[in-house]
Amino acid sequence: MAKVNISLDAELVVEVMVLAGVGSPQDAVEAVVRDYIARGHRTEARTERTDQSLRDVEVKPQEPQA
Numbered sequence: 001m002a003k004v005n006i007s008l009d010a011e012l013v014v015e016v017m018v019l020a021g022v023g024s025p026q027d028a029v030e031a032v033v034r035d036y037i038a039r040g041h042r043t044e045a046r047t048e049r050t051d052q053s054l055r056d057v058e059v060k061p062q063e064p065q066a
Contacts, residue, residue: 008025008029013025013028013029016028016029016031016032020032
């Protein structure tokens with residue numbers, strides 16, 4: 001697996017370490033990135049279901065109006 005080295009504000013990393021309950025900066029950053037990705041997938045799943053529901057409604061023919 002490829003690795004990336006970045007610089008982050010130490011206070012941010014320490015805060016994430018405390019909130020996530022992890023002991024290393026590496027684990028803290030990985031936890032944040034994994035959470036962000038998981039949230040994105042959940043949002044995509046919800047949006048896709050909503051979009052599909054709207055498409056199903058639009059496909060139904062309208063009843064003639066008198």
